[in-house]
Amino acid sequence: MPAATAPRRTRTCWRRWFSRAFYTGIKLAPRAADVFLVAVSQTPEYEFMQSLYYRSTILLVAQADEHTTLLKEQLEKDCEVLHVQALPTREEWSHLENDLLIMRIDKESYMAHLSTVEHDMRLEDIPSIVVSINKSKLIETHCLKAGSRDFIALPADEDILRARVQNTLRLQARLRRLSALAIVDETTRLPNKRYFREYLDRELGRAVRAQRPISLLAADILGLPELRTGRGAAVAERCLQAAAKGVERCLQRSSDFACRYVGDKFILVLPETDEPGAAVVVGRLYEALTDALSDASPPESGFPLRALIGGKTVVPERGARASVLIRAALEQLHADDARETPSTEEIAAAG
Numbered sequence: 001m002p003a004a005t006a007p008r009r010t011r012t013c014w015r016r017w018f019s020r021a022f023y024t025g026i027k028l029a030p031r032a033a034d035v036f037l038v039a040v041s042q043t044p045e046y047e048f049m050q051s052l053y054y055r056s057t058i059l060l061v062a063q064a065d066e067h068t069t070l071l072k073e074q075l076e077k078d079c080e081v082l083h084v085q086a087l088p089t090r091e092e093w094s095h096l097e098n099d100l101l102i103m104r105i106d107k108e109s110y111m112a113h114l115s116t117v118e119h120d121m122r123l124e125d126i127p128s129i130v131v132s133i134n135k136s137k138l139i140e141t142h143c144l145k146a147g148s149r150d151f152i153a154l155p156a157d158e159d160i161l162r163a164r165v166q167n168t169l170r171l172q173a174r175l176r177r178l179s180a181l182a183i184v185d186e187t188t189r190l191p192n193k194r195y196f197r198e199y200l201d202r203e204l205g206r207a208v209r210a211q212r213p214i215s216l217l218a219a220d221i222l223g224l225p226e227l228r229t230g231r232g233a234a235v236a237e238r239c240l241q242a243a244a245k246g247v248e249r250c251l252q253r254s255s256d257f258a259c260r261y262v263g264d265k266f267i268l269v270l271p272e273t274d275e276p277g278a279a280v281v282v283g284r285l286y287e288a289l290t291d292a293l294s295d296a297s298p299p300e301s302g303f304p305l306r307a308l309i310g311g312k313t314v315v316p317e318r319g320a321r322a323s324v325l326i327r328a329a330l331e332q333l334h335a336d337d338a339r340e341t342p343s344t345e346e347i348a349a350a351g
């Protein structure tokens with residue numbers, strides 16, 4: 001889930017330090033390295049939602065010494081631990097989905113890195129814990145001020161270490177759950193416009209870099225304002241929910257995305273999908289919305305509903321803007337080739 005609601009404090013020096021390390025290729029030779037990193041790899045979002053307790057995978061980046069060995073053994077009681085001796089490369093890092101960084105900082109001189117490095121989006125959702133064999137008050141204070149969630153002196157008492165790591169993971173899981181609530185539209189349970197914009201920015205960037213097509217479909221449910229006025233908000237809400245379920249049903253790739261955009265409009269994002277491919281999904285959406293609306297709004301209600309569907313496919317150039325693509329997709333709702341489902345009344349009349 002997105003990082004939009006991640007507390008700003010976590011986007012501080014640790015992330016900056018790591019970021020610079022990745023961008024400039026700083027390698028901490030194991031012998032010279034007083035900074036170590038433990039990354040707890042992420043379980044999928046839905047598992048976070050289902051339970052605050054889970055088994056994580058830990059990436060431990062540390063020189064092989066007796067402290068690391070002990071730390072690894074202790075962490076392995078709750079988590080899987082992958083031990084490596086150098087910071088991951090930028091490429092490797094992009095494949096890691098971390099829940100937690102545990103960094104070992106033994107020398108004050110390493111703290112100099114902290115203030116010089118820029119913040120890295122990839123780490124903004126990841127809490128960090130610092131561990132150290134040096135009980136320096138300066139290091140501890142600096143790390144905590146820099147946004148580290150905890151500081152643990154090594155060697156650590158096993159029970160205390162495990163409890164503190166679990167606490168950090170649980171807190172992070174709660175934050176993620178709250179973040180999720182902030183990005184979901186309450187009526188339809190689809191992602192809301194805010195999350196959609198973040199998602200689209202990311203996908204558009206990816207499409208620009210890879211020079212691959214991306215399609216946006218827009219769907220507008222017509223007739224809901226009248227239904228709202230005539231039969232009440234609750235009835236109209238149920239119809240909108242049914243439409244949202246229809247929208248959701250027609251997405252079959254895990255990379256596809258649908259949101260409630262504004263009012264009675266939905267937007268679907270289909271990465272890696274060209275125009276003929278998008279047309280296949282438009283066809284599916286047409287069927288899904290026709291069925292959903294005719295089930296949800298009985299013809300005798302006197303308020304016929306129908307859906308308009310339009311879409312836009314681009315292979316975006318450098319500098320392409322999400323807002324322009326969204327506008328183009330919405331404009332297609334009024335283009336000649338926009339698809340319009342039969343109204344619920346027409347369906348009823350046709351038997």
Ligand SMILES: Nc1nc2c(ncn2[C@@H]2O[C@H](COP(=O)(O)OP(=O)(O)OP(=O)(O)O)[C@@H](O)[C@H]2O)c(=O)[nH]1
Pocket residue numbers: 250251252253256270271272273274276277278280281
């Ligand atoms: N993004 C997206 N594209 C789809 C979807 N379904 C079909 N398409 C597009 O339509 C094309 C033809 O779809 P299908 O006839 O289902 O063939 P397919 O090759 O089995 O589809 P995929 O396994 O999804 O690649 C695909 O190559 C896609 O471009 C979908 O759910 N999402």
